[in-house]
Amino acid sequence: MVNDDLYLVIGCFGRRDDDFVSCAGLENRILKIDSTIEHYNEIMEYFENCRLFDRPMFELQAIRHFIFNIRERYDQIAAGKRIWAEKKFELYQKFIIDHRLCGLYLKLILVNPEYSNANKVEFEEKSVFIKSEKPFGLDPQIKNPLRLIRGRK
Secondary structure, eight states, rough: OOOEEEEEEEEEEEEEEEEEEEEOOOOEEEEEOOSSSHHHHHHHHHHHHTTTTTBBOHHHHHHHHHHHHHHHHHHHHTOOOSSSOOHHHHHHHHHHHTTTTEEEEEEEEOOOHHHHTTTTOOOOOOOOOOOOOOTTTTTTOOOOOOOOOOOOO
16 A cells, blocks of 8 residues: 655746746645544545545635635644644745736645655755955956946936
């Protein structure tokens, strides 16, 4: 049996205007769905009612409504924890507002944790000291590299 993790993902398609890329498109996993969630069966039924198992959700207002409903209906107050912290919930709202022109989607994905962890690249932070041999502007080979460009009057 494959032990894949189920995630709720929100993303955008990106935006390009006249060869200027204002957003390259991205997606964020916003909720891991597993049996430890307090209202697991109800959440799965809600996903089924919204047909998220069949297809992604693309309509802006439906996505906003869905995010608010998940929080309002299935917050884990009895268990002492919320589905999303207040800051995360605000970030999701901001993402929806900021990327509404990119085209939003909400979908469910399966992720194999073994494959995901095996391909995770750890970046080591290194600092590099850069030192100039000659102070800027004092090189006799470079004759005034900057010019004044006048604007229109």
